Amino acid sequence: MLFNSLQYLLFLPTVFILFWLAPVRLRVPLLLVASYIFYMSWRPEYGLLIFGLTLGNFLLTPMIAKASSPKSRRLWLSLVVAGNLITLGVFKYYLFAFDLAKATAHLFKISWSEPTLSIILPLGISFFVFEFIHYAVDVYRGKPTVKSLPDFMLFASFFPTQIAGPIKRYMDFIPQLGVNSTLKWDYIDEGVQLILLGLVKKVLIADQLATVAQAGFGNVHNFSGLDLWLITYAFAFQIFYDFSGYTDIARGSALLFGYKVPINFNLPYLAANVSDFWHRWHISLSTWLRDYLYIPLGGSRCGRLFNYKNLFLTMALGGLWHGASLHFLVWGAYQGILLILHKEYLRVLELLGISKRVLASRLYHAVSIFITFQLVCVGWVLFRADDLRIATRIIQKLFLRAPVELFHLGSTKLTVLHISDPIIFPALLLILPALVIAHLTVGWLNNKSYYLCPPLPVKIGCMLALLCLIVIFSSDSSPKFIYFQF
Amino acid sequence: MQTPTPTAFRWLQSPVLWTAAIFILLNASLPHCAALQFDSYKFPYRGWSWWLMNDLKRSSGNSNTAIMGSSLIVTANSGVEANYLGQTVNLTSHHKATYLDRLLKEKFGGRFNTFNLAAPGLMASDAYLSLKTMLESGHHPDVLIYGVAPRDFVDSSVKCPADTDVFKYLRRLTKIDEIADATFRAPLERIDWWLQRNIYFCGTALDYQMLAGELCQQVLAKVLPPRATQPPLSLAEMETILPKFKPAATHPERSRIEPTVAETVRNQFFDNRGEYLERYQWPNNYELELTFLERIILLCKEKQVQLVLVNMPILPANTTLLPKGFYRSYQNRLKSIAKRDNVPFMDSCDPLVLEQKDFHDPVHLNAFGGQKFYSALVDGLSNDVVSRKALAAAGQRGQATREIAGKAQPTN
Numbered sequence: 024m025l026f027n028s029l030q031y032l033l034f035l036p037t038v039f040i041l042f043w044l045a046p047v048r049l050r051v052p053l054l055l056v057a058s059y060i061f062y063m064s065w066r067p068e069y070g071l072l073i074f075g076l077t078l079g080n081f082l083l084t085p086m087i088a089k090a091s092s093p094k095s096r097r098l099w100l101s102l103v104v105a106g107n108l109i110t111l112g113v114f115k116y117y118l119f120a121f122d123l124a125k126a127t128a129h130l131f132k133i134s135w136s137e138p139t140l141s142i143i144l145p146l147g148i149s150f151f152v153f154e155f156i157h158y159a160v161d162v163y164r165g166k167p168t169v170k171s172l173p174d175f176m177l178f179a180s181f182f183p184t185q186i187a188g189p190i191k192r193y194m195d196f197i198p199q200l201g202v203n204s205t206l207k208w209d210y211i212d213e214g215v216q217l218i219l220l221g222l223v224k225k226v227l228i229a230d231q232l233a234t235v236a237q238a239g240f241g242n243v244h245n246f247s248g249l250d251l252w253l254i255t256y257a258f259a260f261q262i263f264y265d266f267s268g269y270t271d272i273a274r275g276s277a278l279l280f281g282y283k284v285p286i287n288f289n290l291p292y293l294a295a296n297v298s299d300f301w302h303r304w305h306i307s308l309s310t311w312l313r314d315y316l317y318i319p320l321g322g323s324r325c326g327r328l329f330n331y332k333n334l335f336l337t338m339a340l341g342g343l344w345h346g347a348s349l350h351f352l353v354w355g356a357y358q359g360i361l362l363i364l365h366k367e368y369l370r371v372l373e374l375l376g377i378s379k380r381v382l383a384s385r386l387y388h389a390v391s392i393f394i395t396f397q398l399v400c401v402g403w404v405l406f407r408a409d410d411l412r413i414a415t416r417i418i419q420k421l422f423l424r425a426p427v428e429l430f431h432l433g434s435t436k437l438t439v440l441h442i443s444d445p446i447i448f449p450a451l452l453l454i455l456p457a458l459v460i461a462h463l464t465v466g467w468l469n470n471k472s473y474y475l476c477p478p479l480p481v482k483i484g485c486m487l488a489l490l491c492l493i494v495i496f497s498s499d500s501s502p503k504f505i506y507f508q509f
Numbered sequence: 510m511q512t513p514t515p516t517a518f519r520w521l522q523s524p525v526l527w528t529a530a531i532f533i534l535l536n537a538s539l540p541h542c543a544a545l546q547f548d549s550y551k552f553p554y555r556g557w558s559w560w561l562m563n564d565l566k567r568s569s570g571n572s573n574t575a576i577m578g579s580s581l582i583v584t585a586n587s588g589v590e591a592n593y594l595g596q597t598v599n600l601t602s603h604h605k606a607t608y609l610d611r612l613l614k615e616k617f618g619g620r621f622n623t624f625n626l627a628a629p630g631l632m633a634s635d636a637y638l639s640l641k642t643m644l645e646s647g648h649h650p651d652v653l654i655y656g657v658a659p660r661d662f663v664d665s666s667v668k669c670p671a672d673t674d675v676f677k678y679l680r681r682l683t684k685i686d687e688i689a690d691a692t693f694r695a696p697l698e699r700i701d702w703w704l705q706r707n708i709y710f711c712g713t714a715l716d717y718q719m720l721a722g723e724l725c726q727q728v729l730a731k732v733l734p735p736r737a738t739q740p741p742l743s744l745a746e747m748e749t750i751l752p753k754f755k756p757a758a759t760h761p762e763r764s765r766i767e768p769t770v771a772e773t774v775r776n777q778f779f780d781n782r783g784e785y786l787e788r789y790q791w792p793n794n795y796e797l798e799l800t801f802l803e804r805i806i807l808l809c810k811e812k813q814v815q816l817v818l819v820n821m822p823i824l825p826a827n828t829t830l831l832p833k834g835f836y837r838s839y840q841n842r843l844k845s846i847a848k849r850d851n852v853p854f855m856d857s858c859d860p861l862v863l864e865q866k867d868f869h870d871p872v873h874l875n876a877f878g879g880q881k882f883y884s885a886l887v888d889g890l891s892n893d894v895v896s897r898k899a900l901a902a903a904g905q906r907g908q909a910t911r912e913i914a915g916k917a918q919p920t921n
Contacts, residue, residue: 029697208519215525238750245750440733441742445754446725452733482524487531494710495717 024064026272027225027497034061038182039279043206051173051200054181054280061182062146069145076110077179078172080155085168087159096163103159111152114144119347147186149344151179153311158193160315166194174200181284183276187269189287189307196282203281210281216482217275219489224268226496228458231447232261235439238448240407243416248425250438251417253451255400258407260458263291266305292399292459293466295391297361300399312341331366335359345406350414354405361398536709547716549681554758557628558639558678560601565624565646571914572624572648573907574613574900576606577636578656581821581872582627587766588774588876589883600764608880612887617897619904620911624650633661633801634670634692638679640805644812645683651903652896653809654886656819656857658872659831659839660785662799663792669698670797674757681715688804691797769876779870785830792835799842806850815899817890818847820856822863822882827871853896855889857882 024030038057045053063070083103090096112120128134158178162168169175177200178193203210239246239254246254270287277284285307294300301309320333335356342355372382381387401418408414442448468474477485520526539545550566552559576582586606591598593608606623613621626639636655643650667673670692671680685692693702704711742750744760802818809816820843828836840856847854857863862885867878874882890896 029701033700208523211525212523234751234754242750245746438742441740442747442750443726443741445751446722446729449729449733450725453729479522479524479527483527483531486524486528487535490528490532491535491710494708495714495721497714 024061026269026276027222030064035276035279042280047201047204050280051171051177055173055177058177058180058182058185062180062185065146066143072145073151073180074176076107076151076155077176079106080158080179081169081172081175084155084159084162087163088168100159100163104156107152107155107159111148114148116347150184150186150188150190153190153308153315153344154179154193157190157311157315160319161192161194169193169197181277181282183273184284187266187273189270189273189285190311191284191307195285199282207281210278214275214278216486217271217278219275219486219493221268221271221273221275222493222497223489224264224271226498227492229261229265229268230498232257232264232454234445234447235451236261236407240409240413240417243413243420246420246438247428247436248420248423249428251420252425253437253439253455255404255417255421256455257451259292259396259400259403260455262403262407263288290462290466290469292396292462293392294395294399295388296395297358297365297398300395301358301362308341308344312337316340331363334362334366338362348410350405350408350411353411353414354402357402357405361402536707539709545713547713547720551716551719552678552681553715553719553722554755555601555760556674556678556757557630557759558635558675560759561604561626561628561639562642562646562679562682564602564604565643565648568624568648571907571910572622572650573903573910574610574621574623574652574654575626575643575648575650576609576623576654576656577626577631577640578819578821579627579631579658579661580629581658581823581874582625582656583629584869585874585879585882586625586627588769588874589879591766591768592876592880595768597768598766599761600766601759601761609883609887612883613890613900614904616887616891617900617904619901620907621904622907624648627656628675630664630673631661631675632664632667632670632673633657633798633805634688635673635675635679636661637688637801637804637808638676638683638685640808642679642683644808644814649812650814651906652815652817652899654817654819655805656821657802657843658821658823659828659836660788660872662802662839663795663831664788665790665792666788667794669694670794670801671698688801691800771877774869774875774877775866778865778868780826781870781872782826782830785827785872789831792832799846802846803850806846806852809852810850815895815903816852817893817896818843818852818854819886820854820858822857822859822867822874822878824865824868824871825860828858851895853890853893855886855893857885857889859885 024034034057038054041057042050042053059070059074062073080103083099083106087096087099087103090099158169169178174197175193178191178196181191181196184191235254236258239251240258243251267288274284274286287306287308289303289306291300291304294303317333317337320336321329322333323330325333336359338359339352339355342358343352345351345354401421404417404421405411405414408417439448439451447454550559550563576586583600586609587598587600587603589608590603590606593611604625606625610621610623613623624643626643628635628639631639640653670676670688676692689702693699706712710717744762747754806816808814820840831839840858844854844856846852863874863878863881867874867881869875890900
């Protein structure tokens with residue numbers, strides 16, 4: 024069941040009405056049933072898998088707390104984490120592992136025929152597993168266990184965040200259950216507003232840009248270097264609007280039941296460096312990686328080289344979490360290298376004694392944002408390309424061909440201008456600057472009270488416009504949310 | 510200082526409620542706004558039905574006969590036409606059957622002007638809508654020859670009658686209320702249909718999308734004027750870049766049929782059994798599509814159009830792909846429906862008349878097979894009393910119409 028489908032349009036209000044009509048003690052079970060219906064509408068048999076995984080974690084994680092010695096606590100933790108990771112590995116990485124084994128065998132001239140298995144990746148399993156690991160590690164660190172199975176099951180399967188997050192923390196989520204016993208107009212107003220905004224981001228922006236990215240990344244030879252820069256920017260905005268649209272709908276849906284789930288984005292393309300970018304992009308994942316991978320590896324409380332190793336490993340594994348493919352691993356490694364280079368850059372600046380006034384200047388900030396955006400976009404090429412070979416070809420064109428084309432712009436033919444239908448291709452030259460301006464404007468407005476709490480007529484006007492746009496532009500063939508595949 | 514709204518009246522401050530109320534008001538009032546009327550003939554792409562219906566819209570309405578069917582009729586007729594006229598025929602603009610007109614004239618006298626309402630992939634449900642749209646647009650043929658084959662009733666690639674591109678386009682041109690129950694059977698399809706009918710913006714979404722597209726084109730043309738040095742990409746290039754974009758669009762440059770030579774054509778037999786094996790997988794909609802055939806019969810009776818039902822020739826290589834006994838039962842069903850409703854029925858699937866050399870593939874006739882088919886058809890029509898009478902009358906009406914038109918024309 025997709026958020027932008029007719030099924031969800033019927034499902035959400037039905038659950039909403041039943042939830043608020045039900046007695047308080049029945050609300051968690053009701054949401055739980057709704058969440059399993061939501062999940063099983065895709066593949067009923069995988070409902071059992073999620074139930075099994077949830078039950079296993081619910082029963083085994085308290086053993087960590089109950090264990091008498093640090094050694095046995097560590098053993099129980101390892102068992103729970105390994106169980107979750109093995110499940111994820113079996114469903115998500117088996118093909119990747121076979122491919123690697125095949126490539127290695129080929130290297131040593133050993134004949135290898137991989138077994139034929141047809142395992143379908145359960146939706147959202149990466150998110151489930153990360154939430155379970157977080158629970159186990161937090162319990163290991165001394166936080167309380169969840170006593171109620173329905174509460175824990177709902178934490179794991181809560182339908183708004185089930186498929187693509189945001190990755191929740193149980194200490195934030197579980198205390199909310201049963202607290203808000205009366206429906207408030209604020210829940211409806213804010214929730215619906217977020218849902219409408221999310222749908223518009225998806226339908227009106229991401230889906231349109233998806234056509235461009237699909238064409239560009241699938242047919243590199245048809246496009247010039249400059250075209251590919253435009254297409255890469257288009258993908259950068261597509262993935263942002265797709266995922267942040269999804270997150271808005273998830274947050275809005277959760278809010279309708281009075282629950283708050285974490286934000287995932289904070290104007291990421293206004294980041295002034297890569298470290299800042301990861302504080303603004305997929306925040307629930309980056310904080311998870313920090314708390315449950317980077318810090319356990321040693322974080323920055325060790326030597327510089329070890330710190331860099333930890334950074335690199337964390338980001339590379341974070342990349343691999345997105346998908347069982349080499350290009351995701353390389354994308355993660357690229358992010359790790361950028362973070363290391365940024366740390367080195369800061370060290371050099373310090374050694375050179377560059378004045379803080381220069382670093383705080385508006386020009387330096389603007390240039391930093393511009394460069395960070397370009398670096399992030401190069402990363403998106405690795406992320407979006409079907410494989411590393413295609414990514415390499417695109418990057419070659421971006422850096423070797425595009426500068427030449429830029430200096431001979433008269434003779435350069437931008438292929439996007441030759442495509443009149445769909446109109447999104449030539450319109451890129453207007454839409455991309457408009458999106459950049461929108462990003463800057465929202466960044467500027469973000470702490471203005473007028474923007475945070477506009478007058479009622481403005482709110483109504485905006486919501487009405489969003490509603491009409493969604494109804495008009497919602498298409499039966501809208502692509503899935505990008506993060507559904509992870 | 511702003512006074513907080515008392516809790517009892519908090520709902521008055523809810524933007525969601527206000528938005529919903531205004532949205533409902535807009536939906537109720539906009540359908541009556543004369544300034545917001547859209548051209549229903551417009552569509553985001555030009556598929557077979559777009560070309561057909563726009564041709565019908567332009568033409569004068571003096572066709573006294575019509576042929577209808579799927580690609581089996583299209584290929585047979587277009588090959589015959591190209592050879593008969595000795596020139597390339599473009600399927601997007603040539604919706605005539607001049608060779609058939611000649612045969613009919615020779616056999617029944619008078620004058621014939623046949624409109625070819627056939628389109629590739631036409632299911633019986635599509636055929637019903639095509640005929641209905643034709644009749645509503647001021648065209649009234651005296652005789653309609655409808656050629657059918659099993660695929661027109663059982664195509665597995667069509668899960669619901671509303672899935673076809675023909676249906677999607679024609680539902681804009683004619684009301685489908687009477688077939689909505691039969692067409693939209695799944696609960697979500699029904700809800701979607703209800704929304705389309707009752708929510709203004711749902712029903713006109715496509716029109717607004719096209720309007721937005723046109724506005725964008727205009728803005729772009731002003732901001733980024735197209736330069737002479739930027740020719741649009743060719744169709745082949747576009748298909749490489751966006752293979753799934755508007756797949757049902759029919760391009761004039763891809764719809765040309767050249768005259769053919771018998772020897773060349775006969776050496777080009779193509780085996781498409783794989784495709785039909787897929788199409789015949791689940792004959793789930795068989796009974797439903799047969800009800801559309803019955804609707805066509807009823808519509809013809811109501812509008813006093815003489816229908817002739819023809820079972821199109823196909824080779825055993827194709828019929829054997831159907832479940833065992835299906836083809837025989839299908840033939841019997843056609844016969845019994847035709848008999849029950851007094852509709853002349855011709856079964857052209859006779860291996861003695863048409864053999865493999867007359868076909869492009871196991872289902873589509875080539876130009877020479879098409880010629881044989883038409884000859885056999887006209888012979889069959891002359892042997893049937895009802896058809897003969899109807900065609901003779903149609904020929905006379907065609908002649909009379911022409912004479913009137915001739916007199917009405919000013920002479921120099």
